[in-house]
Amino acid sequence: MELTEKTLSSQTVFEGKIITVKLDKALLPNGAEASREVVEHPGGVCILALQEDGTVPLVRQFRYPLGDVMLELPAGKLEYGEEPRPAAIRELGEEVGLEPGELTELGFIYVSPGFCTEKLHMYLARDVKAVPVHPDEDEFLDIVYLPFGELMEMVMSGEITDGKTVATVLKTKVLLDLG
Numbered sequence: 001m002e003l004t005e006k007t008l009s010s011q012t013v014f015e016g017k018i019i020t021v022k023l024d025k026a027l028l029p030n031g032a033e034a035s036r037e038v039v040e041h042p043g044g045v046c047i048l049a050l051q052e053d054g055t056v057p058l059v060r061q062f063r064y065p066l067g068d069v070m071l072e073l074p075a076g077k078l079e080y081g082e083e084p085r086p087a088a089i090r091e092l093g094e095e096v097g098l099e100p101g102e103l104t105e106l107g108f109i110y111v112s113p114g115f116c117t118e119k120l121h122m123y124l125a126r127d128v129k130a131v132p133v134h135p136d137e138d139e140f141l142d143i144v145y146l147p148f149g150e151l152m153e154m155v156m157s158g159e160i161t162d163g164k165t166v167a168t169v170l171k172t173k174v175l176l177d178l179g
Contacts, residue, residue, distance in 0.1 A: 002029045041118035045088040046075040046164040048172050049125040057096040060142040072162040084121035093131045101127030106171040122168040
């Protein structure tokens with residue numbers, strides 16, 4: 001069965017600092033036409049830094065679209081064309097003041113493929129050393145350290161609901177159980 005849709009036209013309706021929003025017309029497999037709203041995003045990185053004592057640094061920050069404070073792993077947006085690995089190293093230093101001695105790629109997820117192109121790359125950092133914290137000028141963060149087991153419990157209980165954090169914690173759990 002053919003599932004591919006073909007773009008017939010595309011109109012940029014908003015171009016911002018982080019995202020571009022397009023309104024497309026698509027030809028469906030059955031020959032009908034449909035509107036498609038597409039949010040283009042350069043992608044991002046998320047890093048779980050497992051320290052020698054088994055704790056993991058997280059950041060508490062206010063998330064404006066939700067109007068609430070979230071507890072999340074360190075993460076950040078890629079610049080267009082930027083490679084994920086150096087971005088992960090940069091974000092870990094900026095947000096929680098750590099530099100990885102070992103950085104393991106855990107794969108990637110599409111954050112919300114029904115309307116958004118954002119591809120989020122996940123990493124496990126180990127053998128970390130302290131470096132100066134230097135968040136972006138518009139970032140206000142509290143750093144929280146949790147034992148990995150407690151973090152896992154918070155993910156499973158639904159206390160932590162940030163998608164990138166949930167996916168990265170679960171991938172790390174599987175990796176650590178296998179190795």
